[in-house]
Amino acid sequence: MHLLDNESAAAGTRSAALRNASSVPGIPANQAPPTMDHLDELEAQSIYILREAFARLKKLALLWSLGKDSNVMIWLARKAFFGRVPFPALHVDTGKKFPEMYAFRDRFGKEWDLDLRVEPCPPIDSVDPTLPPAARSAARKTEGLKLALNKYGFDGLIAGIRRDEEATRAKERVFSPRGLEGEWDVRDQPPEFWDHFNASPPQGAHLRIHPILHWTEADIWAYTKREGIPIIPLYLAKDGKRYRSLGDQDITNPVASSASSIDEILDELENTKIPERAGRALDHETEDAFERLRVAGYL
């Protein structure tokens, strides 16, 4: 496994190489632009979405769950805004994340110069005790999110969900309006086409913005590798197991895997037919558990 202990070393190496390559004198004046590969296209689209959100909403925050997807999202925001994230990174903290996740947050919140806001969730006792355990945890997180929304008055929340993760997320809009209680009206989603977005939430309501909705799990890993984005080591296999998706400790399970590098993860994804969220108890409690949670305002 290749471990480096700071990001700037990796970025520095790469930028030096690219600078040298691009400052070679004698580039022909009408040289054709380099063609875009799949990751370039995904990146350009996400940057466009992030810039539209920043242009059209007044008070934005980016939801940072510390997982691979939201780390890619922060990276994309730094690309979109030339090195800085011009809105707060909000971590709605259940208090039950893995120690590695907290260490990651504390380090990169500083290194990436994020305006980090850590907001706690209410005690579990205050959440409907008739819910199954994982759904109850998720409902608690939704409550924490609502508290943070009320506290800061955000009108836009940037969230790192993807269509390929889960069937109801596949039906999401890029700019997704929420009701006054944060609820999602799946039966009346507005039309959205040609990268024109509905960005006028009613007074007191907010929008969810999904800049990586069109990415897949494999895209996330390929991009993480290409860009040298740091990750939490729990994603890599240890003793025949690894986490494909990271949530609360008590409701997230590792999957059997021998993938101990990103290349091996990509090989594994090429061949697997096991869904990404297989280790998330939340998705399996009842047939429509996830749909009901999302309608109520879960991510």
Add this chain to the structure above:
Amino acid sequence: MNMILPTASISATPNGTTRPQVRIVIVGHVDHGKSTLVGRLLHETGSLPDGKLEMLKAVSARRGMPFEWSFLLDALQTERDQGITIDTTQIRFRTRSRDVVLIDAPGHAEFLRNMITGASQADGAVLIIDALEGVRSQTRRHGYLLHLLGVKQVAVVVNKMDRVDFSADRFKEISDEISAHLIGLGVTPTAVVPISARDGDGVAEHTPRIGWYKGPTVVEALDALEPAPPLAELPLRLPVQAIYKFDDRRIVAGRIESGSLKAGDEIVIMPTGKIAKIKTVESWPVTPVHAPQGAGRSVGITLDRELFLERGDVIGHSGQSPRDTRRIRARIFWLHDKPLTKGEQILIRLGTRESRATVVAIEKAIDPGALSNEENTAIARNHVGEIDISLAQPVATDPYTDNPRTGRLVIEVNGRIAGGGLVLSVDAGRPAVPIDIVPVESALRPDERSARYHHNGAVVWLTGLPGSGKSTLARALERRLFGNGGSPILLDGDTFRAGLNSDLGFSPQDRAENIRRLAEVATHLARNGHIAIVAAVSPSTADRAAARRIADSAFREIYVATPAEVCETRDPKGHYAKARSGGLPSFTGITNDYQPPTGNELTIDTSNRSVSDATDEIERMLATTGILFDELTDLAANI
């Protein structure tokens, strides 16, 4: 600390991302089998997650329902309960040479907005038709919308062939009908494939039951659809998303919709026409970048000079810039509950520009699902039409035939997208201002003037035969409006001919130019809050239409329809007598070349009523059409 920081690599990724990805939408009438086909495709191509099929079979059994392939796609509880897809879903699988993103769009008319949301993202489409039911309203409507959405590659699938005993004749009948419909829209089907999605015939394999068919299977037809290429060959279009000043750089950010750019390029910023050079192309973490940047990239540039530009401007190369206009003809689809009518105030989004706008005319309004193209005067929900739009501020755009990315717009009503469409043409009434001409805008805002005058600006255009009473009415109206504290200004055709237009004669070209100048001057006054009262014979319908285009929504046309014999009796200027004696060869009035208007706001015959009575009627018309108002509340509604 135990963080993992992978080394950066720019090599091709091992997960197949170098394979072309193509996005395909499945459309068609409700219950013709879209979701079933998608479920079957996933099964046949081995793309289903482990246990998914068994899980759904178990769920179906528990719910006492027969298993349906569509359950794989219909994720929402309500979708499974009602057996119809409500919202678009997306799912991925692979063919021999492609990564396919399948977009399953709902076929129910109520969810057309969701079908459009899905189809707008597609490179190609599969239009599915039930062999028993044949081409239905949503089949036609979806076909039409594919054309409007710019989806050019369409494969047709005739499903449920088992229900028609795999009849080759029935297949040909449907194939001929839909092909004719699509070709009429400018879309040639890439294939027409007979299948039974439920049983799998024709999906991935040819089966003996359809042995007479020699064309591609569905999977082969999908394999032949190509990803949409970026528009690298077209002129540069960079709509400005924002200007960032996070540090000492002033970065203009946006996505290149077509063409390419690099540092050193001379650019023009539309609609203002200002020129500059690109100083640097900024990026992160490496900056600046020197390689040219092509269509599809999100970029940031700095310019070699300080000049004002804003979100919504479009950057092009000098000599190849987009048009600048306040007037657009568009072909649109409409999704709002309330039909779109003439005179409606809407919000237009063109690229990153937003502008308030007025629907000046509805030229066509049809139901694309109906067999007969019965025309209407308003565009109803889920219908399509052609409209003329007048914009409150100039925008930069291209006709969609010149540039499919910058030649399309969306319409917003109450903060929600209500429709969209293609820019058919851009009015040349206000030509692009040469770079050296910098129009100076008034120091006063229109609402400041409105508050003082109690009226909005307008061009009141009186047309009619010589002697019909235009000048008399114009003078009476001028006196009336002035008496009420307004700011009317009389522009008399003959007065202008004595000065500004003294170089013009009475040839058709000179008459057209005479009208154009009158309209330009009147429009300038109207934009500055005055009511310009134009009294001019203006006999040509085409010339008056040109005047209406120039004045846009401020135009109020009054036909002074006094009978010709009464006009000749009056003959206030002695023209009729002179013409009768042959002294005025092209005098309108005895040569019968006056073309009466049809779409005018008011018609007045002065032969049988008093001047003050006629003036009252003009005032009422100006009040009901939003020019005059009494109360401050009205004012608020008008600004």
